Amino acid sequence: MARDGGGPGLCFQYLGVPELDDRLEPRSMRDYVDTPLWNRPAAEVSWDCYLGERRRGTVDVSPYAAPARAEDLSGLPPACVSACQYDPLRDEDIAYAQALSHADVPTELVLYPGVIHGGQVPESSVSNRILADMVAALRRGLAGQAR
Known part of the structure; x- marks a missing residue:
């Protein structure tokens, strides 16, 4: 929306296991x-709370609300997208990184x-x-050195 509305200028996107697609169609979902921690029923509730009941998966959902629906991602700032193997969001996160x-x-x-959503295992090596x-990634991105 910032890109299309003329600002503010963004320098970086950090997308840590993001929820991007209200249609809930990827195989991992x-x-x-x-x-x-996170599963399909949680995603359904999350999207319903965000969009309003009975809007999830309908044609009137804006790509500003569900970025996986965007047709033009050009001109967006550099991004770091993370995904976890045993996460319902995995496939949409990978697909979005590819689209970017x-x-x-x-x-x-x-x-x-080998990790569930967000790797939320307190004090574990993976966390x-x-x-x-x-x-x-945030340091690189905010310093203008995103890979």
């Missing part, structure tokens, strides 16, 4: 219906193998790695 790359947006995709990766 169908496969992970009962995973801990195809639109010539400098994009880093980080996939965490520490995800936090360190996030901080490093």
